[in-house]
Amino acid sequence: MIRINENYSKLKASYLFSDIAKRVSAFQQANPDNKLIKLGIGDVTKPLTPACLEAFHRAVDDMAAEETFRGYGPEQGYGFLREAIAANDFAARGCDISADEIFISDGSKCDTGNIQEIFSNDCVIAVPDPVYPVYVDTNVMAGRTGNWKDGRYEGLVYLESTNENGFVPEPSSEKADVIYLCFPNNPTGATATKAQLEAWVKYALDNDALILFDAAYEAFIRDDSIPHSIYEIEGARKCAIEFRSFSKTAGFTGTRCAFTVIPKECRGFTSSGERVELHAIWNRRHSTKFNGVSYPVQRAAEAVYSDQGKKEVKEIIDYYLNNARIIRSEMTSLGYTCYGGDNSPYIWIEAGMDSL
Numbered sequence: 008m009i010r011i012n013e014n015y016s017k018l019k020a021s022y023l024f025s026d027i028a029k030r031v032s033a034f035q036q037a038n039p040d041n042k043l044i045k046l047g048i049g050d051v052t053k054p055l056t057p058a059c060l061e062a063f064h065r066a067v068d069d070m071a072a073e074e075t076f077r078g079y080g081p082e083q084g085y086g087f088l089r090e091a092i093a094a095n096d097f098a099a100r101g102c103d104i105s106a107d108e109i110f111i112s113d114g115s116k117c118d119t120g121n122i123q124e125i126f127s128n129d130c131v132i133a134v135p136d137p138v139y140p141v142y143v144d145t146n147v148m149a150g151r152t153g154n155w156k157d158g159r160y161e162g163l164v165y166l167e168s169t170n171e172n173g174f175v176p177e178p179s180s181e182k183a184d185v186i187y188l189c190f191p192n193n194p195t196g197a198t199a200t201k202a203q204l205e206a207w208v209k210y211a212l213d214n215d216a217l218i219l220f221d222a223a224y225e226a227f228i229r230d231d232s233i234p235h236s237i238y239e240i241e242g243a244r245k246c247a248i249e250f251r252s253f254s255k256t257a258g259f260t261g262t263r264c265a266f267t268v269i270p271k272e273c274r275g276f277t278s279s280g281e282r283v284e285l286h287a288i289w290n291r292r293h294s295t296k297f298n299g300v301s302y303p304v305q306r307a308a309e310a311v312y313s314d315q316g317k318k319e320v321k322e323i324i325d326y327y328l329n330n331a332r333i334i335r336s337e338m339t340s341l342g343y344t345c346y347g348g349d350n351s352p353y354i355w356i357e358a359g360m361d362s363l
């Protein structure tokens with residue numbers, strides 16, 4: 008008999024974004040004359056910038072000539088892209104990350120969702136509440152939670168993020184082995200200070216735990232005192248994996264390119280307490296189950312780091328930040344309390360009801 012993975016039956020409802028889309032379409036059908044401004048879904052609206060597009064086109068042409076054609080690429084991604092990332096995203100900010108600690112992928116959704124495969128099923132998982140739903144759902148699918156009860160899954164540690172703590176949870180007294188953090192946060196727009204991240208790194212080192220740091224929105228940070236990477240914190244190389252994506256930075260949501268950083272010192276433990284390199288395990292997983300990002304897309308992503316690319320990307324992000332300012336000021340003038348929007352595209356609005 009073909010039995011199913013019954014953990015899927017625990018999933019609370021359909022995936023959040025498809026749920027939003029269904030509600031929107033039902034409302035539109037019922038109210039065809041109402042104009043709807045959609046503030047609820049995160050996607051980019053600006054096209055690829057000229058620098059990316061030019062590199063993309065050129066690389067497509069490379070695929071058409073025998074001398075420049077590429078077949079299967081290197082499993083971790085092309086060196087040209089990993090070197091550009093290491094230099095611009097990390098070395099330039101004083102972070103010690105080398106190109107071979109970077110894994111190119113087709114998205115941070117997949118990476119943040121798949122990474123849990125390399126952890127034991129009895130790891131205790133901590134997630135901020137609210138946060139991007141992928142972290143919780145993929146752990147539910149894997150069987151690391153109990154049932155959905157009173158609005159939460161049993162067996163998960165929820166890190167309360169409220170206006171009282173500025174939507175940045177502190178390490179809690181409840182022990183966790185894997186801690187997901189997302190700053191700038193989706194959906195609250197909160198950012199974490201250096202001291203707040205230091206507290207989490209200390210917690211992870213003291214407890215042999217691991218931080219999964221989702222920095223999908225780091226390009227929106229404008230305040231110089233806010234860290235862009237968890238590796239700006241001393242000790243993070245031992246206890247943190249970072250996820251980055253070109254999706255929100257450079258409008259790659261449809262083009263698909265992202266990367267995950269696993270420093271060589273980043274450790275996990277076997278049941279007998281032996282230390283192992285997570286880099287080696289993820290490398291094994293990535294090279295077995297993932298086929299790589301296409302060569303033209305990796306060339307387009309590389310162009311984000313050219314002088315022209317940097318300038319264009321900054322202009323696009325300024326545009327989204329300005330939209331955020333407009334939303335915040337309009338909603339504030341309507342009498343709502345709003346958070347976020349300064350170093351993030353997200354505005355978190357107190358609507359007096361649950362967000363789901």
Ligand SMILES: *Cc1c(COP(=O)(O)O)cnc(C)c1O
Pocket residue numbers: 049113114115116117119139189193221223251252253254255259260264265
């Ligand atoms: C959009 C987003 C991602 C990932 O996007 P990809 O398009 O899969 O790279 C990751 N984390 C958060 C918090 C996001 O909002």
